Amino acid sequence: MKRGGRVAAGVGVAVVVAVVVTGCGSGSDGSERQKAQMRSYCVALGDWQEARDEANGDTGVVNGAGDAALAAARHLDQSGLEPAGSDLLTDTSHAVNGDTTSEGRAVSSCDADGFETLVHQPS
Secondary structure (H helix, E strand, O other), rough: OOOOHHHHHHHHHHHHHHEEEEEEEEOHHHHHHHHHHHHHHHHHHHHHHHHHHOOOOOOOHHHHHHHHHHHHHHHHHHHHHOOEEEEEEEEHHHHOOOHHHHHHHHHHHHOOOOOHHHOOOOO
């Protein structure tokens, strides 16, 4: 997946989307809210993957993208919106620290929710 040089902007967008969706009123359908939050998470995870893959030694961008992915995972966890049977917060934490098995589980959660185009399996 290449989205070409939009990593820094994408990180900011992922955080903004997470904040905006968080502010949705209680009248929102729970499954729609979960889907929107999961999409925000998958965007952030994909942005981190892209930043890591294209870093060329720039750890600041990678760390910032990792922080955004962790924030999105933390929000899913604290809101009780994680997919059943998953632990995205733990998997994301391990993934951004180099654990490709955890990264694969996080990516699979995105795939299962229909957001496979936003992420890629680790190589």
